[in-house]
Amino acid sequence: MVHIPASSVRDSSHVLETHDLRAYYRMKYFGIDREVRAVDGISMHVRKNEIYGIAGESSCGKTTFIKAIAAAIRPPLEIVAGHVKYSFIKDGLYELPAAERSAIRWRHLSYILQGSMNVLNPVRRIHKTFEDFAFRHMHLGRAEFDLEVKRHLERLRLPAEILHAYPHELSGGMRQRVCIALATLCKPEFIIADEPTTALDVVVQKDVLAMIRETQTEFGSSMIFVTHDLTVHANVTDRLGIMYAGRLVEEGRTADVFSNPMHPYTAHLIASLPKIGDTQPRSALSGSPPNLADPPKGCRFHPRCPLAMEICRHENPALTMLAEDHRVACFAASTKVQPSKDGEQGEMKTLEVVR
Amino acid sequence: MIAVFRDLFRYNGEFAIGFMIMVIILGIAAASFFSPYEPIDSYLVAMDAPPSAEYVFGTNSRGQDIFWQLTFAIRNTLAFGFIVALISRILSLAIGLVSGYVGGAVDRVLMSINDTFIVIPLFPLLVLLYFVLRDDMTWFVLALVMAGLGWAYDARLIRSVMISLRTREFTNTSVFSGMSMPRIVTQEHLPYVLPIVFSTFMNNMNWSIGLEVTLAVLGFTDVDTPTIGGMIFWANQHSAMVSGIWWWYFFPTLFVTLTFIGLFLLSISMNEYIDPRSRLDRMGNS
């Protein structure tokens, strides 16, 4: 068993890398193809022991992106191009045989999902779910496993009685904590958290976030944290990526992004956050997110962009490093931003593709 | 609306096939209005002719052209099933919704009535009504009677869905966000309820047409009005199966089956269109 020592915090090696990842919904009826480009060329990486946040409006492709890096691809969703690479596997995620991919799950790669009400099997007691998910990875006897689960819950300050409960007998916050316990039981290298706090009320949300932060630090896991709620990102994530219409438009250290948003979309998102003492309603962005089956040419944001220029209508801006650890894909942000080739996004230099 | 239809037709194979089947079925039903023969007249053409160019579906032992008989039968049977299903859906939806939403004493009273309808044995009731109503027991009256008796089970189903929807989190969210109840029902809940209504609509049609055939086989329907059951009734009167006149049974059966396949395909494609989850999957707006 490989344990990542806590001392390796802020290790700069990459746990996850994607390169030009494209995941499309493809439907064929009577020879007519229809393509929805939900993830369209995303290159990014997550460093060891960091929490990487992804933000964006609903239907911007966040969920599809997560599905793609989690290998939760079911038709009609397809990986069209690109690579997903984890440090704990030799080859790319999609080059791995299905059986091996399955063996990695939960041991190295686990998830915390939105909607704690519905992510636990309603007719199964919690301890059964723990068994289903983790038993085969722990290589322990039944009694030792049970002991280990209890010890783990204790560590997370959860009462052991919940193991005998059905999911509906627990409160929403408790269920989400159970999910976190479940996701961290095997001390995986990587955790994907998809809107883990969305349905919770503010007080519980705060506790749960603290717990995520704590366990992540304690076990030294890396994490992708997806939520549309920017305040959550501000509290939890180390780095933040902003997605719009299937593409990453800005990425940087969370504090940098908040203090110095360079993409007009990011700037808009941050500006529309409610602030204490506000009396005026926030200005809304005109228009709606594009139809991904037929996205606009050029920069996908240009129809709604207050700064749109001629070039934006024709060319797709490449995600360009404009400051330390801060990438932006906007022609208006800097002249350094060049049109990307064949719609490909991101600067190759910033990536060290491990093959 | 037209755009929705076009999209469904283009992108949804089930819809396209189901739609085409139903066009054919309805076309055949509509053809009855152009029939050269009165539906109840007999001995008009040669007897027992197998399917041929002259008589596409053959003729029966009563000297009737099975194709034209079938046009009437499909028209009447479809109308019959449709009326039963429509009226009983309205009843079950209304009672299920009210019971599920209002709850309490209203729910208990409605469900007691509902359960009484579930337990009353249908078959002797229908036969006795047939005895009492006699000539007045036309297929339309039969349809009304069966609609009056066929809603209870589905009302219970809709009620239980309603109860579960009422307790779902999004309902609370919507309530707190100040949405009015009718709006919550139509916008948030209907997408969950409609697929159930559609599929019970189908099952109900299937049930009522099956029961019509059962009653006809036992001779308890108005045999002067051609229906699928009525055709089977007359075929039995002439021992058509052992006489080798298989086409007298085959074509009615084939078209009943096709009708249901058509309706089934339409209903699943409609469900996919209505159900937010599968629509998202299909249209890929995520």
Next chain:
Amino acid sequence: MRSYVIYVGKRVLQFALVVFVGISITFLITHLTPIDPVEHAVAQVSTFGFSSPESIELLRQSLRELYGVGDNLWEEYLVFWQRLATLDFGPSLSAFPTPVSELIGRAIPWTIGLLTVSTILSWFIGNIIGGLAGYYSRNRVLRIIGMIMMGLHPVPYYIVAFVLLIAFTFVLPILPSSGGYEMNMTPGWTLKFIGSVLLHSILPSFSLILVGVGSWFMGMRALVSNIVTDDYVTYASLAGVPERRLVTSYVMRNAFLPQITGLAMSIGAIFNGAVITEQVFGYPGIGRLLVEAVHAADYSLVLGITSIAIIAVSAAVFIIDIIYPLIDPRVQVTQ
């Protein structure tokens, strides 16, 4: 626990109410029949035999006295409930003076035997194949089975039964066409008799299963294809929970629960008999008894059979209501 007791109490009351109202309505309806049981007895005497008008009139009077029909409806109703309390439905009017309970007792084992087995079998087969078809929605074999089911499901039962009859007794005469067991056999727990009963039940039960499987299949497939997209299934499959465990404990287990209600209702409905099955296959049972009783205006017998059916269906609803909170942890007894 206390709330559960209150819950059960309420359900008991509802059960009693439904049975009472249901049987009362049936009592009223059966007594509205325009058929006169006495006239049927008279016709039986006069149809073929020599009879003079005078003697027919005398016969009619004496039968009316004997059968005790034409009394006050309200009195009959009270007597009916008094008798029902001891499960006595009085004498049959079309097999006078044999007690109704004796006639029912003779027919009902066949009905229960045939219908319980075929209902449960079709439930299991339909649900398991339907569940698999819903889960492995792209499996070619299951898709073909699905299409066959979709095509078979709407075929009127009479046709299915009739085609099977023709196929296996006429075209390929390998199975008996009529009866519950071989002629001249004496019922008993002998191997030969049981073998004969099984042989005779093949066609009736097969026809019932063939038709019954379809609706369970369709229902289960729809349920499962919904559950498959539910979050807990997605979550468990992301977690790499082994497929067999996923299908059984996560998908099927959840989908089976609503189907249990359906099963209970179907088993309750068994006591209505299977009229067409009994007609086509000449199988003994309660359905035919009911049709004949309706024909002969034997309201004692009609009421006897329907009362049992009403009690059985209500009991099924009742038992399911009682048990459901115990088998489905989500249902709270307070609702």
Next chain:
Amino acid sequence: MLSRRTFMWLAGTFLATRPALGQVLGGDLPRDQLLILENPEGTIKNAGWFNIWAINAGGQTTGLHQNAMDTFWYIDPDHGINGVWDNSLATEKPIYNKDFTEMTVKLRSGIFWSDGVEFTADDVVFTIETHMKTSGLRWSAPVQVNVAAIEKKSPTEVLFKLKKPNSRFHALFTVRWNAMWMMPKHVFEKVGDVLKFDFNPPVSLGAYTLHNFDRGGKWFIWKKRDDWQRTTVARYGEPGPGYLAYIDPGPPEKRVIEQLNHRLDVIHDLSPEGMFTLAKDSPSSVSWFKGFPYAHPDPTLPSVIFNHRLEKFQNKDVRWALALLIDIKAVSMASYRGAATISAIGVPPTGLYPKYYFEPMEQWLTGFELDTGKRKIKPYDPTVGKQIADMLRPSLKDQIPSDPADIATAFGRGWWKPDPEAATELLQRAGFTKQGERWFQPNGQPFTVKVMVEGDLRPVMTRAGSIIAQQWRRFGIDANIDVAQGTMLDRRGVGDFDTFIGWSVETWGGHPDLSFFLDSWHSQFVVDVGKVQPPRNWQRWAEPRLDKIIEEIRTIDFDDPRGVELGLEYLKLAAAEMPIIPLMAYNVFATMDTTYWTGFPSLATKPYTNPVSNWGNTKYMMVNLKPTKPAK
């Protein structure tokens, strides 16, 4: 079916590996000693009940009344083994006194019940006295109406003293379909309430005793008595079958299948199409007629029966008009596919009636004139039977007889020519008017005629009613069939119908006396609509001229030749008045499989009795049956 042969061939190997199904059926019974017959009563609800004297309690034609019961006399609907009249338990015909107030019966000796007790006058006296003091038995009412006292004169002679003169009292003990059966005194005298006694197992007076039966009522097996010589049929020899099984084979399709599989020797009735299938595919099956129309014509007369209490049918012109609108050839085709024996007059063309009534009537009918108000027409067409034969000959070839006498027996003689013009004239004379395409009654109402039929229970009658309604509809009358499945009996009784297809004429078949039905047509029995009309004057026709005929018949002896003369008078009156429109005989497609048994009655060679398996006189069939393959 087309593929049957192929399938049979494919199944050949499979079948070779298992015993023939014929042997499977019947269990331990040797198939070559077993005769399997259809019991048209179907499944017997209360199978363990054999007390046939209690009404409506158990089965009658389960073999019980055919083979276990006996009474004084039998009249055969056909020719009989030794003449139409057979003295069964009696040794001679009934002996009446001059004014028909006493009847003496001489009994046969040496006849024993199956439990070894001898049948004597004591049994007769017990039977009659039991019926006199118990109400609600099957024959209580006629006994109570007629019998003042019964005396045992000797062990072989009884004397009935009647309450009033009755020249037809012996009919109560004369089997056509059934009659009053004798009770075993030694069994019933020990019974408290006769009405509640199930008589299980029955003690038999016939040649067979109960061997086994299905509690579910699907089959009853009877075994030949070892002492069959001590029963009345022994006079004609030993019954052939060692065992009889009366079964419920199911609907017509299944009867066909069962006979094709040789698991049903005698079919009671079929649909015409089922009959044709057997004629075509089952070489071993035989029927009453050697070829077309196969069926045995029952001595009943299916007719269009008017409700004379309705104003619209009270004018004979209207009834005649409706008769002239019927094309009997189409009715024959629609109902029986041509296999009908038509009749224009008020008795069925069966048994010996062609000789007694049809031949004498033929000339009168040919000359019969009908006044339409505008002119006189001769409506009778004596060639209709021949026309039907000619119409069928192209498709059925030599199955159709060409000899005029054979045609008359098979298809009947003449009928009324369809004459819409005369019908129009008749209706107009009756005050009916035609407006546009529709006819209206004198009171201004549309002329509607409902034709009540029994649906599934009598398919052939339903088919006849359907085509007749169609023919009337074509003429502009609003006519439709009215399916009264299950309620026909009740509606017929209370007069709740316009017209129906059924019969109010039923005869002895072999004997020319018409009292069997005609006595009940006396106007003294007619009741108002709403009250139950006693059988069989369902039309409620009240006619003084008919009353006179009936009253005279009551005063003459059963065998008096004057009876036939009076019968002819009735026929002429009925033809002129058209109280019912006679259509044809009730043809029953009784079909017999000769794989195991031969000697079944048939018209051409052995018309000794009626093969229809539920008739009491089929006991005479058993003594004529011989195994097809001699016993090894």
